[in-house]
Amino acid sequence: xxxxxxxxxxxxxxxxxxxxxxxxxxxxxxxxxxxxxxxxxxxxxxxxxxxxxxxxxxxxxxxxxxxxxxxxxxxxxxxxxxxxxxxxxxxxxxxxxxxxxxxxxxxxxxxxxxxxxxxxxxxxxxxxxxxxxxxxxxxxxxxxxxxxxxxxxxxxxxxxxxxxxxx
Amino acid sequence: xxxxxxxxxxxxxxxxxxxxxxxxxxxxxxxxxxxxxxxxxxxxxxxxxxxxxxxxxxxxxxxxxxxxxxxxxxxxxxxxxxxxxxxxxxxxxxxxxxxxxxxxxxxxxxxxxxxxxxxxxxxxxxxxxxxxxxxxxxxxxxxxxxxxxxxxxxxxxxxxxxxxxxxxxxxxxxxxxxxxxxxxxxxxxxxxxxxxxxxxxxxxxxxxxxxxxxxxxxxxxxxxxxxxxxxxxxx
Numbered sequence: 192x193x194x195x196x197x198x199x200x201x202x203x204x205x206x207x208x209x210x211x212x213x214x215x216x217x218x219x220x221x222x223x224x225x226x227x228x229x230x231x232x233x234x235x236x237x238x239x240x241x242x243x244x245x246x247x248x249x250x251x252x253x254x255x256x257x258x259x260x261x262x263x264x265x266x267x268x269x270x271x272x273x274x275x276x277x278x279x280x281x282x283x284x285x286x287x288x289x290x291x292x293x294x295x296x297x298x299x300x301x302x303x304x305x306x307x308x309x310x311x312x313x314x315x316x317x318x319x320x321x322x323x324x325x326x327x328x329x330x331x332x333x334x335x336x337x338x339x340x341x342x343x344x345x346x347x348x349x350x351x352x353x354x355x356x357x358x
Numbered sequence: 359x360x361x362x363x364x365x366x367x368x369x370x371x372x373x374x375x376x377x378x379x380x381x382x383x384x385x386x387x388x389x390x391x392x393x394x395x396x397x398x399x400x401x402x403x404x405x406x407x408x409x410x411x412x413x414x415x416x417x418x419x420x421x422x423x424x425x426x427x428x429x430x431x432x433x434x435x436x437x438x439x440x441x442x443x444x445x446x447x448x449x450x451x452x453x454x455x456x457x458x459x460x461x462x463x464x465x466x467x468x469x470x471x472x473x474x475x476x477x478x479x480x481x482x483x484x485x486x487x488x489x490x491x492x493x494x495x496x497x498x499x500x501x502x503x504x505x506x507x508x509x510x511x512x513x514x515x516x517x518x519x520x521x522x523x524x525x526x527x528x529x530x531x532x533x534x535x536x537x538x539x540x541x542x543x544x545x546x547x548x549x550x551x552x553x554x555x556x557x558x559x560x561x562x563x564x565x566x567x568x569x570x571x572x573x574x575x576x577x578x579x580x581x582x583x584x585x586x587x588x589x590x591x592x593x
Contacts, residue, residue, distance in 0.1 A: 227400040
């Protein structure tokens with residue numbers, strides 16, 4: 192059911208190697224910063240620079256802060272190497288994942304030069320259906336933002352014309 | 359504040375022990391017990407406990423706090439310590455400890471599975487949904503809200519004694535949730551499954567389950583209803 196209409200492939204040898212490199216680095220880490228401290232810094236950056244009300248200048252500053260955090264998170268130290276229900280290891284892996292999600296959120300928000308719902312920019316206060324009635328797609332390897340059309344062709348009901356919400 | 363935590367790592371420890379932490383609590387603010395565990399994990403990442411939603415919805419962080427089972431995330435430190443200055447945190451009693459505060463929930467889930475915790479109705483499904491009057495729906499209040507944190511069953515002496523035969527308060531609450539549901543038509547089959555000396559009748563009305571349920575539910579009352587149904591059926 193879940194796989195319907197989705198093509199997938201098995202993990203390749205290089206995928207597995209990549210994952211193992213990541214895991215082994217943590218398992219062999221002897222120095223580096225604490226997971227909890229870095230996570231708190233990441234939370235603070237996201238809270239302060241990418242809240243609901245946003246401005247471009249501020250967000251660009253936040254992006255720089257995230258960039259500075261990346262090498263530090265890449266060098267994070269795993270404080271518990273046990274193999275029994277090790278939640279410290281999970282939290283370390285999650286921290287790396289959180290940084291990826293944070294960066295995708297940050298660059299997508301910075302790139303979308305309009306306001307829409309909970310994305311309220313003070314420097315672009317109007318909703319802009321002409322340019323931004325689309326999904327934002329973030330490509331992490333190229334650190335690039337592209338657009339993808341929203342499907343407006345419903346099969347069962349008449350389509351609902353998108354419009355500015357004035358309540 | 360002095361926080362004493364049950365520690366056990368099967369890889370390195372031959373037996374469990376209590377470890378003391380001195381934790382600086384913020385002034386003028388009442389933390390939840392889970393927040394205190396977070397502060398401990400900051401200085402000692404090796405401590406293991408389950409947590410997820412941190413708002414009493416997921417049921418992951420059931421634990422024994424100063425002798426009382428509860429959810430770490432919605433138990434204020436002031437309530438747990440009753441104004442005292444020592445917090446003692448142990449895993450849920452009666453279940454095998456995997457590590458530190460993490461217990462093996464298999465026995466609990468096995469008992470839960472036995473009551474078939476899902477709607478059974480072999481009549482063809484109507485086009486939209488199976489409707490129910492507001493009165494019939496109200497009968498399920500206090501039954502469906504269980505989050506499976508296991509605070510009740512692990513606080514129940516009958517469950518400690520017969521964890522393999524007595525369904526336990528959480529499972530029986532769910533059993534009655536479907537016995538009471540007008541949309542379910544497997545009542546006979548469900549009662550048949552429960553008709554033995556252990557599944558239901560090991561409940562002695564101790565009400566330890568009611569005393570600790572973080573959602574304020576009343577398994578003993580539900581068990582009373584099942585008992586009544588079973589006795590009526592037998593008579």
